[in-house]
Amino acid sequence: MTGTQRLHDATCDVWDLPQAGAAGDLHPATGTDPATDRYLATIAPAYGVLGRVMAQLSGIFLLALTRDGGGPGLHLDHGMYTIARDQLAEAQDTVASVTVPETARRHHAALDNLAAQLAAAARGIERMAARMSGDEHARRDVLRHLAEAQRLLIATAEPDAGITPVDFDNACCSCAVRKPTA
Amino acid sequence: MADYSIHVLEYSYVPEYHKSGVLYGAHNEGYVKLPYCYVLIRSADHVALVDVGYNHKDYGQHLAEKFGVENWRSPKVVLAEMGLTPEDVDTIFVTHAHFDHFGNVEDFPNATFYIQREEIEKWVWAMSLPDRLKWMMIAVDPSDVLRGVNLAAQGRLRTVEGSVENVLPGIDLHLAKDSHTFGSMWVTVRNDGKAQSDDTWVLAGDLVYQFTNIKNDGSVVGVDEMYTPVGLALGSQMNLLLATEEMMKQTGYDAHRVIPIHEEGLADTFPCRISDEGLRISEICLADGAESFVK
């Protein structure tokens, strides 16, 4: 990556997304275009929320699947689930209302899809908890939506704009390292 | 009688790490080498690991460039030195959910994983907090939780609540609540299999980074030696110290039986060798009849 590029190289396979037919590059490109910068600045907090909602839904699903006692259906912690649902709705509002420059059309479509995948995963968890479905198929469906969300989360990362799934600056075993000077 | 062989296997390292990250309060005291390791616990019946390292596929290059993490080797390469493959590993104890301990689960297709339920529950809670409280989410990769749910769906993840004895024969798990992380765990091996063991080893995870956390200069408070916590406490330093006391108590206060995994000085205490890949293998103990891997 060069200093002015915001995104992975255009040839990087991280961008090989199913919606490749859509117009425009997935990456909003440079840091010299004010409209793109405004878009990235607006979307950054929503991206962070979407990543955390993905982790919340994954964690809630994990806890429900591993709960002692088992039995039919999914033993959901509804308090945790409601918070994740509400935060997802807020992030979806932000994604829906942001002004999208031409440079960011594919990026925005991918983010929109990411939010939709999370919403679908949430609905699946809810249905399992309500015992409307609890079979292997329903479980796989939730996992599929979460996995797709994760792929999109990584694909839409823009590290130079502070849009990353992990904050490595504070990692327990990699913080406080003398940074290479070269 | 010893049931298990225990080896600390280095899989990567950081050549220069701020000492203050390792030892609370050691500001402006320079740098130390920080090895990255996991621990192999092996008997005639089981091959177990404590932690799995980070997901190099996703983050290796980034870590290498940003933090100078060097010489990462895959579990396949690291375990080959021990005559094992990742497929041989049947049990994995994840001490906490930081990405450099819980990130590489996909490399172990046949293992059942154990993690404290508290760790996952509180991370989910932390993930729901606003950005101004984001410090609580440091070093957690949302994707790791997703990898965890995949394990759970396959029936390969067990969430543990507090202390559990004999998860494998003679191996206990212990919770250090609100310490380095919300639900950090240490692993105790009673190698003679006795309830009141005379041959106990403690695998400390990140509750202790180096021996200095157990035996630090105590002149500041007028004693020869004192425990001093690691540089990162998401819970409290008090809880880190109390966990250290409990770990030490389990070993009969034999400090060299509490095994830190970021400790270059294991080489001074235990037999070891450097592999062809330039990574250290430290032999903590051998099961009865087992051959040494460091000769």
Ligand SMILES: [Zn+2]
């Ligand atoms: Zn840690």
